[in-house]
Amino acid sequence: MARNTATVTRKVVALTLAVCVDLSLFYVAGLVATHSVFGHFAHLWVHAALRCSALTAVTLLALGDLNPLLIRVIASHSLLPAVFETGTKALYHEETQCGFSADARCWLMCAGASLAGALFWEITVPDADDAAAGKEKKQKARVLFVRVLRLYSPEYLLLLGGLVMLTLAVLCQMFIPFYTGRVIDILGTQYQPNEFVSALLFMGLYSLGSSLSAGCRGGLLLCAISAFTCRIKVKLFGALTKQEIGFFETIKTGEITSRLSKDTTLMGRAVCLNVNVLLRTFIKTLGMISLMMNLSWKLTFLVLMETPITGLIQNIYDTHYQRLSLAVQDSMAQANEVVNEVVSSIQVVRSFNTEKHEARRYDDRLMDTHVLKTRQNTVRAVYLLARRLTGLGMQVVMLYYGRLFIQSGQMTTGNLVSFILYQSDLGDNIRTLTYIFGDMLNSVGAAGKVFEYLDRKPLVSMEGKLKPEKLTGHVIFRDLNFAYPTCPNKTVLQDFSLELKSGQMTALVGTSGKGKSTCVSLLERFYEQQDGEILLDNEPLKSYDHRFLHKKIAVVSQEPVLFSGSIRDNIAYGLAECSLDEIQEAARKANAHDFIMKLEKSYDTEVGEGGGHLSKSQKQQIAIARALVRQPQVLILDEITSSLDMTSENKIQQALASCPNQTLLVIAHKLKTIERADQIVVIDDGRVQEQGTHQELMDMKGGYYKLREGNSPQ
The missing domain is CATH 1.20.1560.10 (ABC transporter type 1, transmembrane domain)
Known part of the structure; x- marks a missing residue:
């Protein structure tokens, strides 16, 4: 408080001294104008320079420094009478008498005009301020x-x-x-x-x-x-x-x-x-x-x-x-x-x-x-x-x-x-x-x-260039640690390691919220892990071209999303050069061709907003066809059979079995559907707890056995 009072007092003293000095010089200039050894205009400019120097010296002595606003006020106040008088004489051949008269009204007019001009300059062209330390600089x-x-x-x-x-x-x-x-x-x-x-x-x-x-x-x-x-x-x-x-x-x-x-x-x-x-x-x-x-x-x-x-x-x-x-x-x-x-x-x-x-x-x-x-x-x-x-x-x-x-x-x-x-x-x-x-x-x-x-630069880079002609679909999760951006303090995967072999079916099981869907999200590159790496054919996922990667890795979710348009458009979504024969072949593998042909416009039938014109099982089958038409090397199925009848489920499994070189990753909630998987992985607390075939895990009588026999919520 005392420091603020001292600052205000110093500024008041500086202002008082400046006014006294300037008024004194102004009146002295009026008195000696007629006896000046200089010419009229030379006297005006010499007087202006003296006033500017004197005001600058007084302000420096009283305040210790000069900010840009004070410099503009002092300069304009000192030079304004000389500029005004010279301009009037040069342009209009008249004399205002304000340039050298000892009149307080002229002094007040010049002071007000110079202060207004400096203020206007400050408003329209303000000095650049440095951003506060530690704060992000905003664009001007x-x-x-x-x-x-x-x-x-x-x-x-x-x-x-x-x-x-x-x-x-x-x-x-x-x-x-x-x-x-x-x-x-x-x-x-x-x-x-x-x-x-x-x-x-x-x-x-x-x-x-x-x-x-x-x-x-x-x-x-x-x-x-x-x-x-x-x-x-x-x-x-x-x-x-x-x-x-x-x-x-x-x-x-x-x-x-x-x-x-x-x-x-x-x-x-x-x-x-x-x-x-x-x-x-x-x-x-x-x-x-x-x-x-x-x-x-x-x-x-x-x-x-x-x-x-x-x-x-x-x-x-x-x-x-x-x-x-x-x-x-x-x-x-x-x-x-x-x-x-x-x-x-x-x-x-x-x-x-x-x-x-x-x-x-x-x-x-x-x-x-x-x-x-x-x-x-x-x-x-x-x-x-x-x-x-x-x-x-x-x-x-x-x-x-x-x-x-x-x-x-x-x-x-x-x-x-x-x-x-x-x-x-x-x-x-x-x-x-x-x-x-x-x-x-x-x-x-x-x-x-x-x-x-x-x-904004995306946190998950899509700048990869790798597009190999042949891909086996061999996937390795190596020492992953991951937490979602919305909950950075809650680790979902901890030291997670898993291998998906080409041509094999791997099933992820475990109670909800333990990291199964997170593995899929990371494999789809929806997020970037904090530690560890995911390899596809011994190359990091981020090295692959974005479009190539998502053509070779396809996912079918439990709640499929369809877009407004025809069935054909939804199956061929993102594929500009997909023929009708390819679309129909994928629909047959997904057991969707028969019900599509029964519709009035068959493949040109509108699905409505979000697929609202179709049943849940029909949407599921179209989503499967949309994934299969890409002929992916890695296919991810997230409990897709929950909406299908037994006949459709068997036909889809037979169609998937017809692709022997395809890597299949299944997230299973109904454990009965994955008994024929090449390996079953039990995930708990973000780690692999058990791994093996159905019979091996049943013989271990561990977590999988309890899930299978105890019919716990999946």
């Missing part, structure tokens, strides 16, 4: 914005055409107020029909040109946005599908769909349209300032004093609005997740009578979003009020001085009307510039979330 909004622009490179021709049309529209629009003032001056003086008609004709031509150019600009930019959004959605979807399975277990579905559907659209529209508005407003602002300077440079400088105030208001608004925008996006993603969970599990919701509970949960998520949006709207309302009060105050001041200039003959009534029209538009343009700059940075908040997924 400006960096994200540049990345989005680079992604627009295929649409550069459309954007260039839009820019050309934008420039033409702005140039035509700028001259309309000028000719409005001309018409007023013509009507207010001796009426000249030719000049009047000429002015009206030019107003009409500029209006028509502005409208046509604006329409073309909008069409070109909308085409660019549509193409960009479509391309970025595909790119993001491709990046998501390459992520490891653990990624989808930790990231909620609603968040992913929100990024894919909403954030990509917001990213494309907001950035491109904001650039359009920014460029249009910037070009228009420069042109209007030039025309206003011709009408009255003094009123123009007066109007531009609004800019720092507008920038400060805009910066405060952007800070709060951006934070609330990100919170709203996250809240909407959570609400979408609730909907996805309920719709995908509607049978469970109905069976437990939790419809009202889920409705309340969804209502709670929507209320969270509503509260955030209310805060967002409140911040925007306060911002709009402050912005309009600032604009109104500036208009009052401008009208007051405009009346004085007309009385002194420095302006005509028509010039003032033109200036007022420009000023009204200029004020909106300056506010739009400050707003749109912040809004562009806000809009790339959505882009930041998209880039997080685009830049």
Whole structure:
């Protein structure tokens, strides 16, 4: 506390000393101006250099160092009178008398202007801050914005055409107020029909040109946005599908769909349209300032004093609005997740009578979003009020001085009307510039979330290149240790070792949750083990090409997943060049051909969403056919016979027996179905507890014997 008090006291002392020294130099300069040995302008610049040096020395002595903001304030405050006086004399051949007069009002005006200018610089071009130690560095909004622009490179021709049309529209629009003032001056003086008609004709031509150019600009930019959004959605979807399975277990579905559907659209529209508005407003602002300077440079400088105030208001608004925008996006993603969970599990919701509970949960998520949006709207309302009060105050001041200039003959009534029209538009343009700059940075908040997924490298590498012509299917699990990413402290497999010999059937048995399905997941490379390795034909799994590996290793799960489409599409899923004969042969091996041919459209029959038009056993048979059509070297069956009748089960087993060189891994819950396996492996607590044939394990009277004879839950 004492330390903070001392710091504040030191800063107050430094400010007081700086003001006293600067005022003294300012008044002394006014007194000696007439006796100076230098010329008028030389005196101004020497005085400016002395003031800058003195203020710097006082600040260093009092504070010990100078931050960039103080340097900008001192430099602008010291140099502003000299710059203003020199510029006025050079451009307009007038003297303001403020450059060397000992007038406190001039000193206050320069101090206020320099402070506002430095503050505006700090807002629009802030100094880069180093990220806090130990925290992950986040991408800057400006960096994200540049990345989005680079992604627009295929649409550069459309954007260039839009820019050309934008420039033409702005140039035509700028001259309309000028000719409005001309018409007023013509009507207010001796009426000249030719000049009047000429002015009206030019107003009409500029209006028509502005409208046509604006329409073309909008069409070109909308085409660019549509193409960009479509391309970025595909790119993001491709990046998501390459992520490891653990990624989808930790990231909620609603968040992913929100990024894919909403954030990509917001990213494309907001950035491109904001650039359009920014460029249009910037070009228009420069042109209007030039025309206003011709009408009255003094009123123009007066109007531009609004800019720092507008920038400060805009910066405060952007800070709060951006934070609330990100919170709203996250809240909407959570609400979408609730909907996805309920719709995908509607049978469970109905069976437990939790419809009202889920409705309340969804209502709670929507209320969270509503509260955030209310805060967002409140911040925007306060911002709009402050912005309009600032604009109104500036208009009052401008009208007051405009009346004085007309009385002194420095302006005509028509010039003032033109200036007022420009000023009204200029004020909106300056506010739009400050707003749109912040809004562009806000809009790339959505882009930041998209880039997080685009830049993410999957934890399970798919960069293998190995594609041997012949594969025996010999698999070795060697000293595996594994824990799921969602539960890193719970080890599922410990020092796990197992060999699957080519052409043999291996059955994994054991109670639930002991590691059987985990072995399958690791063999399918859904996850990466923490220790140990899995070898296929004495080569690590990660060395194999991703597409090749998943064609040679096929799995049929207990709960098969079918996709919307025909039976043919589901059996040939992922195989672009699969013939109908191959599909039918696989269906015969899976005992599915007979029931398929009885359907109205046979193999072209739609299965419905998730295979809803088929029975559970039919879905199981199609899933088996989908695996067999690949002619895999390693086939994994996860209790596939639970939904099949005895006849189908026998036919499938006969079909599998017809592939003598195929390695077969079976996860069995009904132990009676695996008695003919070449080896049966009992897994408990993530380790191999017993291993052998059915008869060998029965003779051991160990864990397998207890499971077989005790009919324990499997």
